[in-house]
Amino acid sequence: MTDLRRAARLLRERVDGEVRFDAGSRAAYSTDASNFRQVPLGVVIPRTIDAAVDTVAVCHELGLPIVPRGGGTSLAGQCTNEAVVIDFTKHCHRLLSVDADRRRCVVEPGIVLDDLNRQLAPTGLRFGPEPATHPNCTLGGMIGNNSCGATAQRTGKVVDNVVSLDVLLHDGTRFRAARLSEHEYDAVAGRTDRVGEIHRALRRLRDQHGDLIRTRYPRIPRRVSGYNLDSLLPEHGFDVAGLLVGSEATLVTVLAAELDLVPVVRARTLVVLGFGSIGEAADAVPHIVEHEPIALEGVDQYLIRDQQVKGMNPDALAELPEGTGYLLVQMGGEDADEADRRAEQMLRALGTTDHAPDVAFYDDPAREHELWQVRESGLGATAHVPGKPDTFEGWEDSAVPVDRLGDYLRDLRVLYEEFGYAGDTGPSLYGHFGQGCVHTRVPFDLYSTEGVAAYRRFLERAADLVVSYGGSLSGEHGDGQTRGELLPRMFGDEVVGLFEVVKGLFDPDDLMNPGKVVHPAGLDEHLRLGGRWAPKRLRPLAFGFPDDGHSFTQAANRCVGVGKCRQLTHDGGSVMCPSYQVTREEEHSTRGRARLLFEMLDGHGDGPITDGWRSTEVRDALDLCLACKGCKSDCPADVDMATYKAEFLHHHYRHRLRPRADYATGFLPSAAMVIDRLRLAPAVNRLTSVPALRRIGTRAAGLEDREVPRFAPQTLQRWLRTHRPAREAGRRGTVLLWPDTFTNHFHPEVGVAAVGVLESAGWGVTMPSRPVCCGLTWLSTGQLDVARARVRHTLRELAAHVRDGGLVVGLEPSCTTVLRSDAVELMPDDLDARRVRDHTVTLAELLTGHTEGWTPPVAPAGVSALAQVHCHQHAVLGWDADRDLLERTGIEVERLESGCCGLAGNFGFTAGHGAVSEACAEQVLLPRLRAAGPGTVVLADGFSCRTQIHELDSGGREAIHLAQLLDNLSAERPPGYRTTTDP
Incomplete structure (x- = not known):
């Protein structure tokens, strides 16, 4: 048995x-995006490539298996193993060189694809395959899985775009793998070391079995299953790098890669074609492929319905043509005219066939992007759909010849029906139809022994079906453990025997990602769930978890591992996940935290976390969660880590002392x-403005030494x-302006401005006269008994108003979110909580949706604004009404793609969080200001956002609330005017 303490000590030393x-x-x-779970021996995050080499050397010395890992999004179990995981993503992510003339670059393995392409943008080049x-x-990871994506229609798979690889064997042998000419082969084969031995053996294998390889390998563009033995054939130039691409870390560790690049397409046009069924759409694919689209994707009505149910991409879905099966055809050109012309030629030719579709034509890049999201959201859209059973990977990327795709889809549907997986709601079929690749998630029952047995039988039958069509078990995601056992059905025992020979050449001790592809574990072994999974019962719960059957277990099991929480930018206004973007730590991503919560359930009885709610490991992982709620809207599986964190804390x-900061901020x-x-x-303001006293006070309270917000000399409630x-106030009725703690006690001038705007719009304004609070600070610190009491008091204060149909206007997004969301989740059976939720609006929502005939004040010409949208507004309330209102004022507004400001209520004030808080702000917000x-x-409507900008913006810029902007315009003051004086 391995001495893991000694292993850890040696690794730290060397x-x-x-x-x-x-x-x-x-x-x-412990898991990736697959059905499998294997707890690793340990994790090593090397700071350099040389450190990764040293890691492998220690592991070889100790006989430890290893798994080099990228983004951890593999769908067949490639990234989960009882081994030492080597994670390159935190440090080894450099673009090492670019040769624009030769259209090549060299990268380290941890670089993210979008990051690479951003860095390549000035050259007009990019890496082609794009999952x-x-x-x-x-x-x-893309090299390990031989990834493809929609762009592979134009650029091919990764194997078609790799020039050479710097690879390392488990025994420390390191060499450059590449396509070799005869002269180059002779030089390498003449060596007397392992490198020469491997190349000679590979040449013998090719020469002896070339005809067998040609016979058994399907000639389709999306064959990803098995090792790429065909790359060794003479017609492919004895490409050893090509052989290693797609080997799923079972042969080598990739230390660097030289890549071919392609020119960026200058102009694109998207045509969406609607057909009577997804099978009819597939029947039309061969006729469209003749016109060389740069992407050709298929989507069926079930995927559309799933997205509608989950509220995803609503604007794009409204643009779809008539039909129940759709093809998204993208044409490229040097300019828009050329792209449009090629699309029109395709449509004219298609009209002469028996496949005339309903057509929607787009050449607006923004609209095209929205429609493309319909397809790219497929995996997330089909997971955890309300009203449907859970779906899983297993048969999510088979591929067949494009001229047989329609028939294959129809037969696959019949197979679904035979196993009871089909119904009026799916499962959905979508994918890269231009290359015959089909994605789907199937409602396997992986919770019972009988369901797992059916899962096995289905995969065996599905494998036989795709082979009968001359297809591949995998057209994109690889074999791993899901399909490794099925490879003999596709290739035959003789070719699988060649895979074993290759495995023996590179990894004779079976220490590279063992149990995957070659000598694989069974497709029903190491399941993350399974018939014997018995998670701990964790009750009673504070939150209701109504979308998860009132079960924390189901909530913790939501994450499907797609890894969107690990993206490094805020493209499209996303927020998730700010702490990961700063630390690049797996356990500080939404996915990593979800994994720890899942392991906390200890459903297998052998997990690393055994102390349930008392787990310090889970607590530490949640410590850097900003509770920004970004995942509540950005996560395709609807993981809500802010709520999970509050429940856990x-x-x-419970019945123990908390950190001092919880009491101070709560x-x-x-x-x-x-x-x-x-x-x-x-008096308090004078004391906190003295640096020495402030430092003593913040230290005693467990807080960061940062500027303490000043209390207003008069609260908003006292002012009202x-x-x-105003004379015109009340003609429309009366709204209740919610006096949240931050507006009421710190920034009452925001509330004063709001009253002015509301009254000028014809609304009367009322407000609770007694002290009130929504409970936000207790919610965010997990003091849920107190929070519930505060919410209950709030509901009593608001009950009469909302029962009469009155609206509640919230100014502080985080507090408004409590009224719109958290209160109901905390008290799901309370009718007044639901009434308050349904009657609470933002200022912009009131003015745009409930104030008919009102015209906003118009700004002077040339006024521009930057908007830092509060995380909770992004996640729960939405910003569309604000955008509409600001457009009507004539102000040119840029919504910053900055994500969370980093303060996030109590987070940025808590001791130990200062560096992360400031780093979040420095990503986009502060540089843009x-x-x-x-x-x-x-x-910035959020008190936290305004406070962060006030303290950290070196230019001394101050942010204002939307209410202040509108009030300034009405009073013909400068739009950015801000007062902090006694109202």
């Missing part, structure tokens, strides 16, 4: 990297009420008591 054999790290890497996971997949600290509303009642604001309403013109207005 490797320049982060060596982690702790329970939390092992739990975070749907392009924001977070790495080149090392509630139980973790009870802030109570403290603010006392300070107001005793008129202590001026003496306020004389520094680059903005001096007259640019900065909009």
Whole structure:
């Protein structure tokens, strides 16, 4: 038995990297995006490529198996193993060189595809293959799986775009794998070391079995199954690099890769074709392929329905033509005219066949991007669909010849029906139809022994079906453990025997990702669930978890491993996951935290986390969760880590003392009420403005030493008591303006401005006269008993107003989110909680959706603004109404793709979080503010966002609330005018 303590000690002594054999790290890497789970021995995160070499050397010395890992999104179990995981993504992600003239570059394996292409953008070149996971997949992982994506229609698979690989064997042998001319082969084969031995053996294998390989390998563009023995054939130039691409870390560790690049397509046009069924759409594919589209994707009505149910891509779905099966055909050209012309030629030719479709034609890049999201959202859209059973991988990427695709889809549907997997709701069929590749997720029952047995029988039958069509078990995602056992059905025993020979040449001790592809574990072994999975019962819960059957177990099992939370940018206004973007740590991604929560359930009885709610590993992983709620909207599986964190902390600290910061920030509303009642604001402000006293106070409270927000000398509630309403106020009725703690006690000028705007729009304004709070600070710190009491008090204060149909206007996005979402989740059976949810609106929603005939004030010409949208507004409330309202003022507004500001309520104030908080702000927000013109207005409705900008923006820029902007325009003050004086 391996002495893991000794292994960890030797690795720390000899490797320049982060060596982690702790329970939390092992739990975070226990699975990928597949059905399988194997807890690793440990994790090594090398700081350099040389450190990765040293890692392998120590593992070889100790006889430890290894798994080099990229983005961890593999769908067949390639990235999960009882081995030492080598994660390249945190440090080994450099673009080493670019030769634009030769259209080549050299990269380290941890570089993310989108990051690579961003760096290549000035050259006009890019790496061609682009899987749907392009924001977070790495080149090392793409090479391991021989990835493809929609762009493979034009550029081919990864194997078609790799020039050479710098590879390492488990025994430390390192060499350059490449396509070799006869002269180059003779030089390598003449060596007396292992490199020469391997090349000579590969040449013998090719010469002796070339005809067998040609016979048994399907001649289709999407054959990804098996080792690429065909790359050794003379017609492919004895390409050893090609052989190693797609070997799924079972042969070598890739240390660097030289890649071919392709020119960026200058102009694209998208045509969406609607057909009577997905089979009819597939029948038309061969006729479209003749016109050389750069992408050709298929989507059926079940995928569309899943996205509609989950509220995904609504604008794009509304643009689809008539039909129940769709083809997305993208044409490219040097300019828009050429792309359009090629699309029109394709449509004219298609009209002369028996496959005339309904057509929607797009040449607006923004609209094309939205429609493309319909296809790229496939995996997430088909997971955890309300009203449908859970779906799983297993048969998600088979491929057949394009001229047989329609018949294959029809027969596959029959097979679904035979096994009881088909119905009025799917499963959906979609994929890269231009190359015959079909994606699907099947509602296997992986919770019972009988269901697992049916899963096995189905995969065996499906394998026989695709082979009968001359196809491949895998057309993109690889074999791993899901399909490794089925390879003899596709290739025959003799070719699989050649795979074993190759495995023996490169990895005679079976220490490279054992149990995958060659000598594979059974497709029903190491299941993440399975008939014997028996998670701990964790009750009673504080939240209701209504979308998960009131089960924390189901909530923790939501993550399907797609890894969108690991993307490094905020493209499209996404927020998830700010802590990962700063740390690049798996356990600080939404996915990593979900994995730890899953392991906390200890459903297999052999997991690394055994102490349930008391787990320090889970607590530490959740510590850097900002509770921004970005995952609530951005995660395709609807993981809501902010709620999971609050639930966990509630139980973790139950009947125990909490960290001091939880009391200091959690009870802030109570403290603010006392300070107001005793008129202590001026004294408190004077004390906290003295640096020495502030440092003593923040340290005692467990807080970061940062500027303490100043209490207003008069609260909003006090101001309203003496306020004389405007003459036009009340003609539309009365709204209740919610006096959240932050507006009421710190920034009442925001509320004053809101009252002015509301009254000028014809609304009367009322407000609770007694101190109130929504419970946000107790929610975010997991003090849920107190939070529930506060929410209950709030509901009593609002009940009469909302029962009469009155609207509640929220100004602070985080507090408004509590009224719109958290309160119901905390008290799911409370009718008043639902009424408050349904009657709570933002200021922009009230003015655009409930104030008919009102015209917003118009800004002077040339006014521009930057908008930092609060995370909770992005995730729950939405910003569409704000965008519409701002457009009507004539202001040119740029919504910053900055994600979370980094303060996130109590997060940025808690000791130990300062560096991460500031790093979040430095990603996009602060640099963009520094680059903005001096007259640019900065909009930030969130108190946290305004506070972060106030403290960290070196230019001294101050942000204002939407209410202040509108009030300024009405009063003909400068749009960015801001006052902090006594209202």
